[in-house]
Amino acid sequence: MSTTPNPAASINPGSPPDLAARAELSEIDASTRNPAVFFLCSSMLWLLAGTALALIASFKLHTPHFLGDLEWLTFGRARAAHLNTIIYGWSLNASFAVAFWLTARLSRSILRHAGILMAAGVFWNTGVTAGVLGILAGDSTSIEWLEFPAYAAPMLLVAYALIGAWAVITFRFGKSGHIYVSQWYILAALFWFPWLYSIAQIMLLLAPAHGTVQALVNWWFAHNLPGLWFTPIGLGAIYYFLPKVLGKPIHSYHLALLGFWSFAIFSGWTGAARLAGGPVPAWVVTAGIAAGFMMLLPVIVTAINYHLTMTGGFGALKFSPTLRFIVFGAFNYTLAGLIGSLQADRAISETLHFTHFTIAHAHQGMYAFFTMVMFGSIYYILPRLLLREWPSAMLIRVHFWTTATGATLYILALSIGGAIQGWMINALDAQGGLLHPQVLDIVKATLPWLFSRSIAGMLVTIGHLAFAVNFCWMLFRDPAAPRHTAPTLFHDPAETEEPS
Amino acid sequence: MESLFPIIAVTTGAAITATAVYALRWSSKHGQLRDFEKNAASIFDEKEPVGHPTDFFPQKRRKPKTTTPAT
Numbered sequence: 001m002s003t004t005p006n007p008a009a010s011i012n013p014g015s016p017p018d019l020a021a022r023a024e025l026s027e028i029d030a031s032t033r034n035p036a037v038f039f040l041c042s043s044m045l046w047l048l049a050g051t052a053l054a055l056i057a058s059f060k061l062h063t064p065h066f067l068g069d070l071e072w073l074t075f076g077r078a079r080a081a082h083l084n085t086i087i088y089g090w091s092l093n094a095s096f097a098v099a100f101w102l103t104a105r106l107s108r109s110i111l112r113h114a115g116i117l118m119a120a121g122v123f124w125n126t127g128v129t130a131g132v133l134g135i136l137a138g139d140s141t142s143i144e145w146l147e148f149p150a151y152a153a154p155m156l157l158v159a160y161a162l163i164g165a166w167a168v169i170t171f172r173f174g175k176s177g178h179i180y181v182s183q184w185y186i187l188a189a190l191f192w193f194p195w196l197y198s199i200a201q202i203m204l205l206l207a208p209a210h211g212t213v214q215a216l217v218n219w220w221f222a223h224n225l226p227g228l229w230f231t232p233i234g235l236g237a238i239y240y241f242l243p244k245v246l247g248k249p250i251h252s253y254h255l256a257l258l259g260f261w262s263f264a265i266f267s268g269w270t271g272a273a274r275l276a277g278g279p280v281p282a283w284v285v286t287a288g289i290a291a292g293f294m295m296l297l298p299v300i301v302t303a304i305n306y307h308l309t310m311t312g313g314f315g316a317l318k319f320s321p322t323l324r325f326i327v328f329g330a331f332n333y334t335l336a337g338l339i340g341s342l343q344a345d346r347a348i349s350e351t352l353h354f355t356h357f358t359i360a361h362a363h364q365g366m367y368a369f370f371t372m373v374m375f376g377s378i379y380y381i382l383p384r385l386l387l388r389e390w391p392s393a394m395l396i397r398v399h400f401w402t403t404a405t406g407a408t409l410y411i412l413a414l415s416i417g418g419a420i421q422g423w424m425i426n427a428l429d430a431q432g433g434l435l436h437p438q439v440l441d442i443v444k445a446t447l448p449w450l451f452s453r454s455i456a457g458m459l460v461t462i463g464h465l466a467f468a469v470n471f472c473w474m475l476f477r478d479p480a481a482p483r484h485t486a487p488t489l490f491h492d493p494a495e496t497e498e499p500s
Numbered sequence: 501m502e503s504l505f506p507i508i509a510v511t512t513g514a515a516i517t518a519t520a521v522y523a524l525r526w527s528s529k530h531g532q533l534r535d536f537e538k539n540a541a542s543i544f545d546e547k548e549p550v551g552h553p554t555d556f557f558p559q560k561r562r563k564p565k566t567t568t569p570a571t
Binding site for chain 1 (some may be wrong): 502505512516519520527531532533536537538539541542543544545547548549550551552553554555556557558
């Protein structure tokens, strides 16, 4: 195994890319240890902070006087701080760790220049800290999904530039010979993110566009960040872990190709559909609606491919923690995709838009799909980084069942509550007047569903605490404890007993 | 600044389209679009072959069977 002398030589197109031989998986895992553990620890801390802020925001919706004396925790600040903590703190840190671990493995190349990633991690988390504190201090931009004050953005962009440079180096020195489908998704996401983030920063913060164009850019960004970053990273992770855990190749590579390219073509257009009924050019919304319905193609194709890969392997759900989370996430990707396409319809949007249904949909995508896939990925990756097994199987089960139940309850409660809210807002009496002219009546009708959301949030919190305890226990357990020498092969299936 | 938006949008759009076309050409030239079924198995190797699951709950090893002496 040889390494390149410095990052400049790695980037230099004139230097030969075949300096290193194809590396062993355990060797690759070891090379990713420091940056991956750093990003995962950061993501874990942000997950706990974001969960606490989520609970506060949720409680305030049905019990407004809760923490009412703290100006830095008013609903407007707590909610925005929750969203940004979870998106930029938990989700992006976790997705960076999973993306570069997968990139290194799939490139069959050891991770070079870990210092670049460590520096990126420091910049990124400093930026997120500045952004979250800024929101809590009242500096929010009030632009959804981009509430971080302008002073946080440069640090995030520097961090991302470092990660992008690292990805190019790793791809260049890849020894796999074939670019696996997961790499397509990850490379595309790495390419799309700087485009999304920089254009949104320019057109919304540095030199804001005027009038409704601002709303268009905002929804282009807010819909594409989950669509063109989190979704491809999540799908890429599923395409790797599902066959890898089962020990059988993905059912159809042809379908994977069709799913990827149709996703790449249509996904970026869908945000405009969320402005149906708004004062924006009709053709923009119509293009968004058409793309929203065309998204049925990649969603259905991907769902079929995952399902056919799982066929005959559902028994593995009993013994693999990774598979449980991944399959739950994949199922929710399909549901969120189908519901998202339906929501693009003008008539349906008329009722459901501006209601809690939208919040349910966002959480189905970002939590039930993406976050659960990240949990599954972390259950697979961390033991291979630390060469230790997870200390407690019981805590993993608590984590899975509380988060799966909590997320399902959350989505059901807010979907039903949101639909009721939409019907009440739009309902007319025989004379064509509003059936519920008092907004307070509509708010009161949503209260039981908002309470249910808080209960679901508490369940999810229990799961996150179980995950955090297991995570820290594993990280800080006695270094003298026995270590496995073959981190990619923990157990032989024949030795595995049925879990209770 | 606003007058620059169409230029930025068209330039970015053209650059992204050009990159996508280049990526497609590169993949075709480098054999990425051939022999899909073989490529689907590229994540497996001799140490983690097809047919070998790789993830299990911890601490779930089956105790070795004890043999009783014949009487």
